[in-house]
Amino acid sequence: MSRSDVTPIEEKYLHDWSGRRYGVPSAVVRPLTVEDLRAILAEANNARTSCAIQGGRTGVSGGCAPGDGELVVALESLNKIEEVDPVSGIAVVQGGVVLETLQTEVERLGWSFPVDLGSRGSCQVGGNAATNAGGSRVVKYGNMREWVLGVEAVLANGALIGPPNRLVKNNAGYSLSSLLIGSEGTLGVISRLALRLVPLVPVRRTLLMALSPEANVNVLLREAKTGLREALSAFEIMWPDYVDAAMLVQQRARPLPASFTGLRAALIEVEGDGEATIDALLESFLTRQMEDGSVVDAIVSMSSQDAAALWAIRESVGEIQATIRPYAGFDLGMPAKDHDEFAAKAKALLLHEMPQCRSFFFGHIGDDNLHALVGPCLTPEERATAERLLFELMPPLTTSVTAEHGIGRKRKPYLSMSRSPADITVMKNIKAALDPHNILNRGRVFDMPIG
Amino acid sequence: MSRSDVTPIEEKYLHDWSGRRYGVPSAVVRPLTVEDLRAILAEANNARTSCAIQGGRTGVSGGCAPGDGELVVALESLNKIEEVDPVSGIAVVQGGVVLETLQTEVERLGWSFPVDLGSRGSCQVGGNAATNAGGSRVVKYGNMREWVLGVEAVLANGALIGPPNRLVKNNAGYSLSSLLIGSEGTLGVISRLALRLVPLVPVRRTLLMALSPEANVNVLLREAKTGLREALSAFEIMWPDYVDAAMLVQQRARPLPASFTGLRAALIEVEGDGEATIDALLESFLTRQMEDGSVVDAIVSMSSQDAAALWAIRESVGEIQATIRPYAGFDLGMPAKDHDEFAAKAKALLLHEMPQCRSFFFGHIGDDNLHALVGPCLTPEERATAERLLFELMPPLTTSVTAEHGIGRKRKPYLSMSRSPADITVMKNIKAALDPHNILNRGRVFDMPIG
Numbered sequence: 001m002s003r004s005d006v007t008p009i010e011e012k013y014l015h016d017w018s019g020r021r022y023g024v025p026s027a028v029v030r031p032l033t034v035e036d037l038r039a040i041l042a043e044a045n046n047a048r049t050s051c052a053i054q055g056g057r058t059g060v061s062g063g064c065a066p067g068d069g070e071l072v073v074a075l076e077s078l079n080k081i082e083e084v085d086p087v088s089g090i091a092v093v094q095g096g097v098v099l100e101t102l103q104t105e106v107e108r109l110g111w112s113f114p115v116d117l118g119s120r121g122s123c124q125v126g127g128n129a130a131t132n133a134g135g136s137r138v139v140k141y142g143n144m145r146e147w148v149l150g151v152e153a154v155l156a157n158g159a160l161i162g163p164p165n166r167l168v169k170n171n172a173g174y175s176l177s178s179l180l181i182g183s184e185g186t187l188g189v190i191s192r193l194a195l196r197l198v199p200l201v202p203v204r205r206t207l208l209m210a211l212s213p214e215a216n217v218n219v220l221l222r223e224a225k226t227g228l229r230e231a232l233s234a235f236e237i238m239w240p241d242y243v244d245a246a247m248l249v250q251q252r253a254r255p256l257p258a259s260f261t262g263l264r265a266a267l268i269e270v271e272g273d274g275e276a277t278i279d280a281l282l283e284s285f286l287t288r289q290m291e292d293g294s295v296v297d298a299i300v301s302m303s304s305q306d307a308a309a310l311w312a313i314r315e316s317v318g319e320i321q322a323t324i325r326p327y328a329g330f331d332l333g334m335p336a337k338d339h340d341e342f343a344a345k346a347k348a349l350l351l352h353e354m355p356q357c358r359s360f361f362f363g364h365i366g367d368d369n370l371h372a373l374v375g376p377c378l379t380p381e382e383r384a385t386a387e388r389l390l391f392e393l394m395p396p397l398t399t400s401v402t403a404e405h406g407i408g409r410k411r412k413p414y415l416s417m418s419r420s421p422a423d424i425t426v427m428k429n430i431k432a433a434l435d436p437h438n439i440l441n442r443g444r445v446f447d448m449p450i451g
Numbered sequence: 452m453s454r455s456d457v458t459p460i461e462e463k464y465l466h467d468w469s470g471r472r473y474g475v476p477s478a479v480v481r482p483l484t485v486e487d488l489r490a491i492l493a494e495a496n497n498a499r500t501s502c503a504i505q506g507g508r509t510g511v512s513g514g515c516a517p518g519d520g521e522l523v524v525a526l527e528s529l530n531k532i533e534e535v536d537p538v539s540g541i542a543v544v545q546g547g548v549v550l551e552t553l554q555t556e557v558e559r560l561g562w563s564f565p566v567d568l569g570s571r572g573s574c575q576v577g578g579n580a581a582t583n584a585g586g587s588r589v590v591k592y593g594n595m596r597e598w599v600l601g602v603e604a605v606l607a608n609g610a611l612i613g614p615p616n617r618l619v620k621n622n623a624g625y626s627l628s629s630l631l632i633g634s635e636g637t638l639g640v641i642s643r644l645a646l647r648l649v650p651l652v653p654v655r656r657t658l659l660m661a662l663s664p665e666a667n668v669n670v671l672l673r674e675a676k677t678g679l680r681e682a683l684s685a686f687e688i689m690w691p692d693y694v695d696a697a698m699l700v701q702q703r704a705r706p707l708p709a710s711f712t713g714l715r716a717a718l719i720e721v722e723g724d725g726e727a728t729i730d731a732l733l734e735s736f737l738t739r740q741m742e743d744g745s746v747v748d749a750i751v752s753m754s755s756q757d758a759a760a761l762w763a764i765r766e767s768v769g770e771i772q773a774t775i776r777p778y779a780g781f782d783l784g785m786p787a788k789d790h791d792e793f794a795a796k797a798k799a800l801l802l803h804e805m806p807q808c809r810s811f812f813f814g815h816i817g818d819d820n821l822h823a824l825v826g827p828c829l830t831p832e833e834r835a836t837a838e839r840l841l842f843e844l845m846p847p848l849t850t851s852v853t854a855e856h857g858i859g860r861k862r863k864p865y866l867s868m869s870r871s872p873a874d875i876t877v878m879k880n881i882k883a884a885l886d887p888h889n890i891l892n893r894g895r896v897f898d899m900p901i902g
Binding site for chain 2: 226
C-alpha cells in the first residue's frame with residue numbers, strides 16, 4: 001500500500017449525509033489504484049478488521065459512517081473516467097467518479113447518463129451502484145441497476161471479479177454484477193463500472209399542477225403513463241404541507257401563485273424529439289385534466305431556468321429538513337395506488353399520537369416511492385415511535401421500509417418487515433460465502449458473526 | 452405430492468429444442484401447486500437426486516434435457532396468470548405461463564409485455580427469467596432482467612423465497628431475484644414472477660434494407676441509435692449467405708427483389724405514438740442512407756402482414772437449420788462495432804479450415820449479439836473444431852461465448868473464455884451456499900461435487 005493512502009481522520013469521514021455518527025475509525029485510507037484497494041482489503045481480511053466503505057457519503061441510512069475502530073476505505077481517488085464510447089454509447093469509469101462529472105462529460109459528446117439525483121454533485125457512481133440509487137426519472141429510466149452493464153469489484157479477500165461486462169447481452173454464467181448492485185458494500189467494493197448511455201434528449205418540459213381536493217392521483221398517474229407514454233420522465237406528488245413548506249423555504253426563488261396554497265401539487269416532466277410533438281402531448285394531457293376538474297392551476301416551463309425553478313420546489317427537501325432537525329425521514333415503498341390514502345391515514349395517525357409534530361409527504365409516486373419527513377426536534381424515542389407508526393401501517397412483505405435509501409444501519413431493525421425469513425437466510429448465506437470474516441460494512445443490512 | 456404429478460416419460464421430456472439427448476430420466480413430475488414443487492425438491496434434496504428443471508424446453512444449450520436417472524421437474528402445470536393490474540401496469544404470473552399467452556392477455560387490456568422471441572408460442576416466462584432471455588427488441592427494451600420486478604422461487608431444500616417484489620423501487624436487502632435471473636435453474640426454481648408492462652405502442656413500422664458492399668454497418672447503427680432514438684426497437688443485420696438462404700427457404704412467402712441478392716441486409720423496426728412522426732423519422736433516416744450510398748434498396752412495411760413477411764426473412768433460422776443438421780450454432784457476444792469484421796474473418800477462416808462447410812451469419816447487432824450457423828452434417832469433432840475456431844478468434848473475457856442462449860451443458864467447456872477464475876470461484880461459492888447437494892440442474896453451467 002502506498003504511503004499517500006493514509007489520510008487524516010477529518011470531520012467529513014465521520015458521518016453520512018444525515019449527520020448521524022456511530023464512532024471513531026482507527027484510520028482513513030484512500031486507495032489510489034485498484035491494486036491498492038485489493039491490498040488494503042486483503043490485509044483487513046487477515047486482521048478481521050471491519051471496513052467502512054465510503055463513496056460520496058450522501059447516504060442517509062448510516063451505511064458509510066464508521067463505527068468505533070473501523071477502517072474507513074474512501075473511494076474518492078479512484079475517480080477516472082476511463083473511456084466514453086460515443087458509437088456504442090458506453091462509459092467505463094472508476095467507482096469514485098462523481099455522478100455530475102460523468103453526466104457533464106458524456107453530455108459533451110451528445111449522450112446522457114439518465115440516473116439523476118439531488119446529490120449529483122457529491123455522490124459517486126460506485127456508491128450509486130452499491131445502493132442501487134433511484135432518483136427522479138425512475139418512472140421512465142428505472143434505477144441504477146438498469147444502467148450498469150457490469151462491474152469490477154474487489155472482494156473481502158482481495159480477489160478481483162471482472163472485468164466489467166460491457167455487452168448489451170451476455171449470459172455466460174451468473175450475473176455477479178446484479179448481486180453486488182444494491183448490496184450496500186457488504187459483498188464487495190465496486191472499483192470500475194461499464195455504464196449504458198442514451199442519446200441526449202432534444203426537448204424537455206416541466207409542468208407543475210395544483211390538484212383539486214377531489215382529484216384522484218391514481219387516475220392522473222394512469223393517464224400520464226398511458227397518454228404520455230415514453231415522453232413521461234418524472235411524475236411526482238407533493239402533499240399540501242410539503243408544498244407550503246417548500247414555498248416558504250424557496251422564497252428567494254420565484255414564488256408560486258396563491259392558487260397552489262393548501263393543495264396537492266403534481267410535478268410532471270416530459271421529454272422527446274420534436275417540440276411540436278411534446279407540446280401537443282402535454283397540452284392535450286393538461287387540457288383533459290383541467291376540463292375534468294382534477295387540475296385547478298398549472299405552470300409549464302418555457303426554459304431550463306423555468307424548469308429548474310419548478311424542480312427547486314420538489315428539491316427543497318434539504319432546506320425543509322434543516323428547519324426540523326432532528327427529524328424522522330422515510331422512503332417508503334408501496335404501490336402508487338395506495339399513496340394518497342396512506343398519506344392521509346398516516347398524517348391523521350401522527351397528528352393523534354404525536355400532536356407536537358408536523359409531517360410532510362412527497363415523493364416519486366410514479367416509482368411506487370413515498371417520502372415523508374416527521375419533526376421537528378425528535379428525540380431518538382420519538383423517532384422510533386414515528387417509525388413504528390408508519391411501518392405498522394404498511395402491509396408486511398409486499399411493501400418496503402426503504403424504496404431507495406437502503407437498509408444500512410438505520411433500517412436494520414425493520415428488514416424483516418419487508419423480507420421473509422427465507423430471504424434473509426439466503427442473504428446471510430451469500431454474505432458468509434463471499435465475506436466469511438464479515439469485514440465489509442460489518443453490522444450494516446443485518447448482523448452476522450465475525451467468522 | 453399429489454399422485455397426478457407423476458407423468459409418463461414422453462418423448463418431449465427427453466431433449467431440448469436443439470434435439471440433443473443426454474440420458475433417460477428416472478421419472479417426470481409436474482407440480483400442480485407451489486407447495487407440490489416445494490415437497491418435490493425437498494424430497495429430492497434429501498435423496499441427493501439431481502433434478503432437470505423444464506420450462507418450455509425451447510433452450511438450445513442442453514440445460515433442460517435430462518441426464519440418466521435425473522428427475523424431470525416440468526413447470527407446465529404452474530400456468531396461471533394470477534393478476535394483471537391495468538393501472539400500474541404489472542402482471543403477476545406463475546412460472547409456467549407461456550410467453551405468448553401472457554402477451555395476448557395483457558394486450559387485451561391495452562398493455563404490452565415487450566420481451567419477444569421466436570419461440571413465444573412454447574417458451575415459459577419462468578424459463579425466460581431463469582435464462583435471462585433476450586430476443587429481437589433488446590436494443591430498445593433490454594433483456595428479460597429489465598422486465599422482472601421480482602420472483603418467488605423454491606430453493607433446493609424446499610424453502611420458498613418471496614413474495615415477488617412488485618414495486619418499481621425496493622432496496623430492502625439484496626436482490627435475490629437479480630441473482631436468480633440468468634442462473635439457468637441452478638440456484639432455485641422460479642415459481643411466480645411480477646412483471647412490468649408497457650402501454651401498447653400505437654404505431655410500428657418495419658424496414659428491410661439492402662446494404663451496398665461499401666456500407667459501414669457501425670455508422671448505420673450509430674445513426675439509427677442517435678437519429679431514431681427511442682423509436683428504434685430492433686436493428687438486425689444479416690450477411691449475404693444468410694439472406695440468400697432465407698430467400699430460398701421462404702420461397703412461398705413474397706420473394707425479395709433481386710436487388711437484395713449477394714448483399715448484407717439490415718432489418719430495422721421503429722415504433723412510437725404518431726404515424727406522421729414515425730414516418731417522418733423513418734423517411735429522413737432512409738433518405739440520408741440512400742443519398743450517401745449505404746443503402747441500395749429498401750422495403751417499408753405498410754401493414755402488419757407486410758411486417759410479418761419482412762420478419763420472416765430474419766426468423767428463417769429454424770428452416771435454415773433444418774436443411775443443415777447437425778450443425779454448429781453460435782450466439783456470440785461482442786461489441787457491435789466488431790461484428791462486420793468478425794463475420795468476414797470468421798467466414799474466411801471457416802472456409803480455409805473446413806472447406807466442406809457453409810456458414811451463415813446474422814444477428815442482433817444492436818444488442819452486441821452475433822449469431823452464426825455452420826454446417827451441414829457436422830460430426831461432433833467438426834462441431835468442436837468450428838467452436839474452437841470461432842471462440843479463439845474472440846478476445847477472452849471481454850466477449851461472450853453465449854450472448855443469450857446460456858451456458859447449459861453445451862457451452863460449459865468454454866465458460867472460462869468469458870469469465871475470470873475469480874468470477875467462477877464466486878459463482879461456485881454461491882451455488883454451494885444455495886444448493887449444497889447440487890440437486891438443481893446438476894452439471895449445467897459448471898461442475899460441482901454432489902456435496
